[in-house]
Amino acid sequence: MSWTKDGYPNLEAPYLIPETFRVQHKLMMRTFDKVFSPVLTDIMPYTEAPDGGASSFDWPIKTSMKPMSMLYDADEPTKYLAAPAVKEERFNTIITKAGFQRRFDEFERDFTNNLISLKYQTLAKEMAESIQKRIEFEIANVLYINTDAIKQYSVNQDTSRALVADVSTGLFYRADKTTKIGDLDGMLSGAQWHKGGDPFQDLAAIKRAHEDMKGRTLTKGFIGPETAMWLDINTKVIDRLKYVKDTTDGVLGISLQGITFKKVMGNNLKDSAENQAAAKAGNAPFGYPGLGDLDYDKWSDRNKVPIMVDGGTTGREWALLSEDYSGRTFCSYVHKLHQMQAQSAIEPFVYEYAEQDPFKVKIRMERMFAPVVEDFANFVLVLNTVNRASR
Helix, strand or coil, X not given: CCECCCCCECCCHHHCCHHHHHHHHHHHHHHHHHXXXXXXXXXXXXXXXXXXXXXXXXXXXXXXXXXXXXCCCXXXXXXXXXXXXXXXXXXXXEEEEEEEEEECCHHHCCCCCCHHHHHHHHHHHHHHHHHHHHHHHHHHHHHCCCHHHHHHHCCCCCCCCCEXXXXXXXXXXXXXXXXXXXXXXXXXXXXXXXXXCCHHHHHHHHHHHHHHHHCCCCCEEEECHXXXXXXXXXXXXXXXXXXXXXXXXXXXXXXECCEEEEECCCCCCEECHHHHHHHHHCCCCCCCCCCECCCCCECCECCECCCCECCCCCCEECXXXXXXXXXXXXXXXXXXXXXXXXXXXXXXXXXXXXCCCCCEEEEEEEXXXXXXXXXXXXXXXXXXXXECCCC
């Protein structure tokens, strides 16, 4: 097996015999699949579905009531809880795929300057990245407690333990984002972080509210690029940190209130005209963006699909504060051939096939996945951290 100096499978001319070409293709795509891992899988790690190949599976959701242990005599029989702490949930996996074409005779041509190798490295990179961005988009929608997104995977998942903090109003809400939790009033600063809000007060209050439900500590934070920028230049953050740490590298290199932050970049996928029209009419189907604008991005045409932005707004970003993990991204086998080809369902399915055109071969990568939050009290959804439209 030959590898390039960059560590990718070698597709240069001397190695492009048909059998080796197919093997190297699959290796290259899987190499890039690992490079472009979604950020949110840090708290929703890839896990093989319990029964591997099924497109739907049952999984026990355990939410412990954590009663205080009673004192018993040595010979006294213990009492059992009347309500079960484990219930079965059925989840459905969703398939996402991307592909490209090559000619049968490409490997016979005498390309120079590594052009074939560069071509397929680029195609494999773009293919893997597009699928991973789609998975990031789906995970984000589930963690945003989007009911349509959750129903794609489970129709009866319990969100009653979820906690939502709104930075702009200074209030805490339940999962529906409208029912106020009155006994938590007065804890937040009540202003967005680019409008005089105090991130230290807000993070401390959110941690305190979370502790009342879980008795555990929030350790990881995920924010959008606009929130990251304003945290970098927030005067309250700079004023405190300048006494204890050099901030020339930006505050995201450290933690605030014991929470380590990661930036979830805005999606650079683009909307098609059909998607934009459906969104304006208020009837965009879930799965948006379903159709993409194939024109490359330019400053005169900015049809971006943001990830960490409240749905239906032009720029109100949200953030996520989590325990070490919030759930899992289950992976299933796409096909029996996938099970024969891969060591685990976590690996993507990569294959090639020829259709009517005898001179072209289609190459495809597929993933089947289901983001599952095991307990919605594992994290806190934080709304309106900043507003891009009102800087």
